[in-house]
Amino acid sequence: MAKKTTGLHALTGNLLADGRVVFLAINGGWSDSLDIARLARGENDAAELEAEGAEAVRANVIVDPYLVEVEVGQGQLVPVELRERMRIRGPSVNLEFNSRPNGQAAIAA
Amino acid sequence: MYRYDEFDATFVRQRVKQFRGQVERRAAGELSEDEFRPLRLMNGLYLQLHAYMLRVAVPYGTLSARQMRKLAFIADSYDRGYGHFTTRQNIQYNWPRLPDVPDILGHLAEVEMHAIQTSGNCIRNVTADHWAGVAADEVEDPRPYAELMRQWSSLHPEFSFLPRKFKIAVTGSQADRAAIRYHDIGLRLKKNTQGEAGFEVFVGGGMGRTPMLAARVRDWLARDDLLTYLEAIMRVFNLHGRRDNKYKARIKILVHALGAEEFSAQVEEEFARTGAPRIMPGEGELKRIAAYFAPPGYDALRDDDPALALRLEKHKDFAGWVERNVSAHGVPGYAIVNISLKPIGGIPGDASADQMRAVADLAESFSLDEIRISHEQNLVLPNVRKRDLFAVWLSLGEHGLADANIGLASDIIACPGLDYCGLATARSIPVAQDISKRLGEPARQREIGDMKIKISGCINACGHHHAGHIGILGLEKRGREYYQITLGGSGDESASVGEIIGPGFSSENLSGAVETIVDTYVELRQNGETFLEAYRRVGPEPFKEAVYATH
Numbered sequence: 001m002a003k004k005t006t007g008l009h010a011l012t013g014n015l016l017a018d019g020r021v022v023f024l025a026i027n028g029g030w031s032d033s034l035d036i037a038r039l040a041r042g043e044n045d046a047a048e049l050e051a052e053g054a055e056a057v058r059a060n061v062i063v064d065p066y067l068v069e070v071e072v073g074q075g076q077l078v079p080v081e082l083r084e085r086m087r088i089r090g091p092s093v094n095l096e097f098n099s100r101p102n103g104q105a106a107i108a109a
Numbered sequence: 110m111y112r113y114d115e116f117d118a119t120f121v122r123q124r125v126k127q128f129r130g131q132v133e134r135r136a137a138g139e140l141s142e143d144e145f146r147p148l149r150l151m152n153g154l155y156l157q158l159h160a161y162m163l164r165v166a167v168p169y170g171t172l173s174a175r176q177m178r179k180l181a182f183i184a185d186s187y188d189r190g191y192g193h194f195t196t197r198q199n200i201q202y203n204w205p206r207l208p209d210v211p212d213i214l215g216h217l218a219e220v221e222m223h224a225i226q227t228s229g230n231c232i233r234n235v236t237a238d239h240w241a242g243v244a245a246d247e248v249e250d251p252r253p254y255a256e257l258m259r260q261w262s263s264l265h266p267e268f269s270f271l272p273r274k275f276k277i278a279v280t281g282s283q284a285d286r287a288a289i290r291y292h293d294i295g296l297r298l299k300k301n302t303q304g305e306a307g308f309e310v311f312v313g314g315g316m317g318r319t320p321m322l323a324a325r326v327r328d329w330l331a332r333d334d335l336l337t338y339l340e341a342i343m344r345v346f347n348l349h350g351r352r353d354n355k356y357k358a359r360i361k362i363l364v365h366a367l368g369a370e371e372f373s374a375q376v377e378e379e380f381a382r383t384g385a386p387r388i389m390p391g392e393g394e395l396k397r398i399a400a401y402f403a404p405p406g407y408d409a410l411r412d413d414d415p416a417l418a419l420r421l422e423k424h425k426d427f428a429g430w431v432e433r434n435v436s437a438h439g440v441p442g443y444a445i446v447n448i449s450l451k452p453i454g455g456i457p458g459d460a461s462a463d464q465m466r467a468v469a470d471l472a473e474s475f476s477l478d479e480i481r482i483s484h485e486q487n488l489v490l491p492n493v494r495k496r497d498l499f500a501v502w503l504s505l506g507e508h509g510l511a512d513a514n515i516g517l518a519s520d521i522i523a524c525p526g527l528d529y530c531g532l533a534t535a536r537s538i539p540v541a542q543d544i545s546k547r548l549g550e551p552a553r554q555r556e557i558g559d560m561k562i563k564i565s566g567c568i569n570a571c572g573h574h575h576a577g578h579i580g581i582l583g584l585e586k587r588g589r590e591y592y593q594i595t596l597g598g599s600g601d602e603s604a605s606v607g608e609i610i611g612p613g614f615s616s617e618n619l620s621g622a623v624e625t626i627v628d629t630y631v632e633l634r635q636n637g638e639t640f641l642e643a644y645r646r647v648g649p650e651p652f653k654e655a656v657y658a659t660h
Contacts, residue, residue: 016136018206019160060135063142063156082588083527083534087158091203091528093456093538097189102204 006071006080010037011049012087013062018102021087022062024052030062034070034077034088113221114401120263121218124225128152129211136208151231153224154210157531163202163210164227165217168259169237169252170198170482170489174469177480179220181465187213192465194450194458196522196573197276198236198482199227203529225263230271232262232343238280238287239483240445242402243491245437249306251281251298253399254335257390260398261336268343272350273358275343276315288484288600290314290322291576293360294342299329306332312342312372313364316570320606321361324369326376334380337387341379345372405477405492410442412495420499427502429551430513435498444495446476448488448505449512449520453549454542457523458486467508475501485522487515518548518560518627522573526566526583527590533566535583535590536616540564543620548627557627559639563598576600578640579623580607592619596626596652597644610653614660622660629655 011024022030023037031037040046046067053065069080079085091098113121128148135145149155153164165180172180180200184192187209188202195201205213217223226234235255242250258277262268268275278287279296289295295311308330314323330338342360349367351357364372390398421428436445448468450458460468468488472480475497481489488510493501505511514520521544524530526537541564548554563577567584574580580595591613598607614622627640629652634643644652 014156014160016142017208018204019156021159057142058138060138080588082585082590083158086527086536090159092536093528093542094191094459097191097461100189102189102206103186103209 006069007041008070008077009040009046009049009067010034010070010077010079011040011053011065012068012084013053013056013065016060016063023068024049024056024065028052030056034079037070037077039070039077040067118218118221121221121223121225124152124223125211125214125218128214132207132211147229149210150228151225152210152214153227154205154207155228155531157203157529158527158533159529160204161207161210162529163205163213163224164195165200165202165222165224166227166234167198167200167222167482168234169241169255170239170484171241171252172472172480172482173220174473174478174480176220176222177465177469177472179216179222181462181469183213183216184462184465191459191461193456193525194460194482194486194488196484196486196524196571197233198239198484199234200482201525203525228274230274231269232258232265232271232275232277235259235262236276236278236287236292236484238282239481239489240286240436240491241281241481242404243438243440243443243445244282244284244286245439246284247281247439248283248300249281249298250399250402251279251296252402253395254296254298254308254332255279256398256401257336257395258339261339261388267347271343271347272352273355273360275346275360277339283602285600285602285604286483288573288576288604290604291316291320291573291600292323294339295323301329308332308335310338312376313361313369315359315361316565316573316575317359318356318568318570319359319362320570320575321365322604322606323361324364324372326369326373333387333389336389337383338376338380340388341376341383344379345375404440405479407440407443407477407492408494410440410494410496412441414442414496417495417498424499426513427499429555430502430511431498433513433517434515438492442495444493444498446490446493446498446501447483447515448490448510449514450487450510451514451520451545452509452512453514453519454546456538457521457541460488464508464510467504467510471501471504485520487520513551514549514554516559516561517554518557518562519545519554520560521545521562521564522577523564524566524572526564526572530566530571532569533583534568534585535566535592537564537566537572537581537583540581540583540592540616540619544623547620547624557631557640559641560627561599562623573600574598575606576604577607578644579626581619581623584613586613590616592616594619594622594626594656596649597641599641603641608649610649611657618660622656625656625659626652 025031278292297309310327311323476490477492523537523541527533565572595607
């Protein structure tokens, strides 16, 4: 039996400069928030998202873009897969350190 | 004290310059990601779940105070103020930015460090017993041979694109503290009746989805044949290794497919064919390398210290720490201090930059400027005078580094898991934290005794779960983490692969299941048996019955 899907996808990738997890946003930019991600509801939409991802790769903005299946849960968009939920959420440990920006200069700022 | 020689220093600086150019070309779009990926991996730079990760080599786990301070500086200046010491005696930074990496590598080069051969299908940095050179039970320091292998394998054109990554470990003692039978090649240094050095050679061990213990292919390999013989092994691997299937490409699969006897015969044939001259440097060069590992200037001391005896009597916490964390040194009056990076409920192997600096200060003041990293994700001060143990303990306590739990239930190995790793299928660290809290009360841990719990967040087994007395493998099913338990594994000289006991457990039930296993052991052990001894006597059944009856 085919796996049941939500039919909703967002396009994700990592920023080339720092590897940060981002989503293609409604305004055409890249955001770390899934809330403002542009969503694909079918194959044509998905192909358009992927084309934008490929363009962003050529422009050296992001690396390794791919579609992520998402669903509406508890009033917000969340990825279906555990791995993708972890990518958005960040490490669940070491919060003392992982809430810091990188480097002393950034901390001072 | 070990350091790279002038040739290596120049080579590392050139590599930094080369990588700086590659990063600039990547940023400018002159290199695509497909072109850049192998170049960054050759310099230890991965792209993980949330960010880049830089893996820095710590050759044979040996560091000076100056090098440790540099690691702390990098953690503060380019990362988030901490680092993660790994099961291959490396350190990983979880948050470097790509444009900063050439500068980070430049800082590392200033202290003769780098990230070369920490990734890719090459011979990875060689690991060794973390007590090498100081252990009371050692035949000879294995590190000069590890260094010889590093020099031989670095950028070796024949072995830069192997079928798969290749890991070598070497120990100089009968006791195996380097898990040699879980490596592609494991070497045990020994001496013959004439007092000449040689090696017992094991090939084809590994963790991963197909755990295997390495087979002994030579009981005795003369020291001067070492590199020629290793080259013969690598050639057989290079020729027959499964480049068509990455899951079958490790040498363990080849050894298994051919059979140890046939594999060994092919190696011997290649070894004989290669013939003279052996690719071994002369005595002078070996002595030059060995000089980098020469013992530091030890004082002539009495082995006993009356003041230490008094402190041990008066300070029970100190005595408990000495009992678990201090090991026998080969030189009278000295001791090996094992610093636990496993605080109760903490993250195995993590150290803050402040802690790194504190350990560097202690190494300078009390350990003849030496620090070691163990494959069990702890730190070692290898040269502490017994009369200084109390001062070292007090100072460690000020920095949250005085947990007296080496080798106990809370001394858990855990990979970064799904909190950081792009390959992981489940989290490892929170599981380690739960178990550590559950079993970590000091009296409880001591009552349980020697116990190795090892946790991996995926089938790749970076957390060495196959070698755990209690091993835990994190998997994902329908969007939820669950955990398989194996029992009876060991990475020491009595190496064994753990056996799966049955269906997995949810993250909520896992630490309870582990506690049930531990309680079952405490109940059934006889005459001071360790967990492993008891398990080997009774098998898995009593543990399975107890666990599945209650969880």
